[in-house]
Amino acid sequence: MAEIQSPSQTSGPLFGFALMFEGSNEAVPAGSAGAVRIDGAVIDGDGIPVYWPECFLEFWAGDQFARTRTDEDGNFTVVVRKPDAEAMPDGSVQAPHLNVAVFARGLLKQALTRVYFPDEAAANDADPVLELVPEEDRHLLVARDEGEALRFDIHLQGENETPFFAF
Amino acid sequence: MAVAEREDINPPYLHPDYAITIKRAPSKRVVEIPRGWFHTSPGPVWGRIPVQPGDNNLTNKHPGRPIGQTITLSGRVLDSDGRPVPHTLIEIWQTNASGAYLDPADPQFMSLDPNFTGAGRTVTDSEGRYHFRTIKPAAYPGEIGGLFRPAHIHTSLFGPLLGSRLVTQCYFDGDPLLDRDPILNAIPDRRGIERLIARFNSPNTEVGGVDSALAYDWDIVLRGPAATPMED
Numbered sequence: 261m262a263e264i265q266s267p268s269q270t271s272g273p274l275f276g277f278a279l280m281f282e283g284s285n286e287a288v289p290a291g292s293a294g295a296v297r298i299d300g301a302v303i304d305g306d307g308i309p310v311y312w313p314e315c316f317l318e319f320w321a322g323d324q325f326a327r328t329r330t331d332e333d334g335n336f337t338v339v340v341r342k343p344d345a346e347a348m349p350d351g352s353v354q355a356p357h358l359n360v361a362v363f364a365r366g367l368l369k370q371a372l373t374r375v376y377f378p379d380e381a382a383a384n385d386a387d388p389v390l391e392l393v394p395e396e397d398r399h400l401l402v403a404r405d406e407g408e409a410l411r412f413d414i415h416l417q418g419e420n421e422t423p424f425f426a427f
Numbered sequence: 428m429a430v431a432e433r434e435d436i437n438p439p440y441l442h443p444d445y446a447i448t449i450k451r452a453p454s455k456r457v458v459e460i461p462r463g464w465f466h467t468s469p470g471p472v473w474g475r476i477p478v479q480p481g482d483n484n485l486t487n488k489h490p491g492r493p494i495g496q497t498i499t500l501s502g503r504v505l506d507s508d509g510r511p512v513p514h515t516l517i518e519i520w521q522t523n524a525s526g527a528y529l530d531p532a533d534p535q536f537m538s539l540d541p542n543f544t545g546a547g548r549t550v551t552d553s554e555g556r557y558h559f560r561t562i563k564p565a566a567y568p569g570e571i572g573g574l575f576r577p578a579h580i581h582t583s584l585f586g587p588l589l590g591s592r593l594v595t596q597c598y599f600d601g602d603p604l605l606d607r608d609p610i611l612n613a614i615p616d617r618r619g620i621e622r623l624i625a626r627f628n629s630p631n632t633e634v635g636g637v638d639s640a641l642a643y644d645w646d647i648v649l650r651g652p653a654a655t656p657m658e659d
Contacts, residue, residue, distance in 0.1 A: 262507055262508065262509070262653070263505055263506075263507050263508070263509050263648045264436060264507075264616075264618045264619060264621075264622055264648060265436050265437075265507050265619070265622070265648050265649070265650055266593060266595055266619075266622045266623060266647045266648045266649070267436050267437045267438060267595065267614045267616075267619040267620075267622065267623065268437045268438065268593060268594060268595055269438075269581075269594070269595045269596040269610055269611070269623070270445075270594075270596075270610060271581065271583075271594050272581060273532055274520070274528040274530040274532055274533055275520055275530070275581065276530050276531070276532065277520065277528065277529050277530040277531070277544070277545075277546055278518060278519070278520030278530075278545070278546030278547075278581075279518060279520070279583065281475075281476060281477055282477075283475075284475075284476075304450045304451050305449075305450040305451065305454070306450055308450075310451070312532070313530070313531075313532035318471060320470075320471035320472065322472075323472050324472070325471045325472050325473060325474075325475055325476075327476075348464065349463070359471075359589065361592065363594055364451060365447060366445070366447035366448050366450070366451035366452075367440065367448075367451055367452075368437070368438040368439070368440060368442060368445070368448060368452075368610070368613050369437045369438060369440065370592065370594065371440075371453055388461075389458075389460060392458050392459070392460075393458055397455075416450075416451050416452070416453055417450065417451070417452070417453065417454050421453060421454065421455045422453075423455070423458055424453045424455075424457050424458070425457060425458050425459070425460050425465075426457045426458065426459045426460065426465075427437070427457075427590070
């Protein structure tokens with residue numbers, strides 16, 4: 261017999277003292293082999309960053325998990341390792357990516373998205389989930405290479421709204 | 428091939444009564460991940476999050492006794508197929524008995540309690556059971572005109588699957604603010620609202636004494652892997 265699910269509610273803005281922990285934004289240690297820094301901002305429908313304390317994000321894939329939050333400028337930083345490509349039961353292969361969940365005051369449930377890697381153009385072109393995203397929006401899920409770090413901005417609304425997955 | 432409709436009891440992103448959603452709700456069409464993947468892909472591995480035995484007791488973390496009513500909050504974590512969810516992390520955070528969070532971002536309209544932090548963690552046992560001992564949180568007015576939050580305990584769970592990750596809030600039976608709270612009432616289905624309300628458990632309430640706690644029961648139901656496509 262199916263049970264009624266417990267519905268989602270907003271995290272609110274006052275989670276930091278409970279949810280953040282030492283090293284929480286490093287899925288792998290900064291500076292370790294293969295570590296990649298991803299910087300980004302979370303931006304609302306007026307183009308205003310979702311500043312501290314109102315937003316936290318989780319990046320995860322395989323054995324990697326990082327929890328970060330936006331600062332006074334609306335920016336976040338995580339350190340991850342590029343995961344391997346992932347074969348699916350139907351034989352298709354997903355390009356390396358991490359799942360990204362955004363929680364914030366004003367988000368009644370998480371906004372679920374993915375970050376792909378800019379040096380994986382061929383794999384990204386063949387990715388079965390990116391194929392579900394309207395073609396003109398796919399680039400919004402690929403981080404930009406800015407030399408020292410990758411850049412992945414998340415727009416909750418607007419012309420460049422990040423593609424989100426049903427949750 | 429017919430596909431059973433997923434019963435989605437979550438609130439929508441946009442709920443204008445909760446005004447901050449207007450500029451934050453994703454507004455383009457969300458993309459559906461193929462349901463076979465969505466319902467079976469693993470969720471986050473939370474093992475880096477520190478949790479110790481005793482982190483489920485929020486009342487003994489300081490030298491003195493916290494102000495307020497001691498309560499227990501306990502129940503089972505299940506999935507929507509009715510199976511228990513063992514060995515999953517639960518994180519909670521809440522106000523003290525005056526309605527203040529210890530968090531530095533709290534506006535501090537209300538007083539802090541030097542004997543109460545208000546953050547806890549635990550892991551469900553092999554049958555999905557959990558137990559917290561804490562102080563009953565208080566209702567508090569927001570900075571935004573009109574918002575007066577009922578007492579609630581923020582709750583975060585992972586479960587085993589991509590689709591089972593849940594951040595929600597636990598409310599208390601009988602709170603007169605429940606019916607007017609725009610966040611709780613963003614849930615479109617009364618049955619979902621009821622799911623988030625902890626119930627007083629008289630038989631489990633300890634015999635009166637200086638350390639006695641009122642017992643509240645609250646089961647948590649995560650999205651399960653069933654909802655599989657059915658052949659015609």
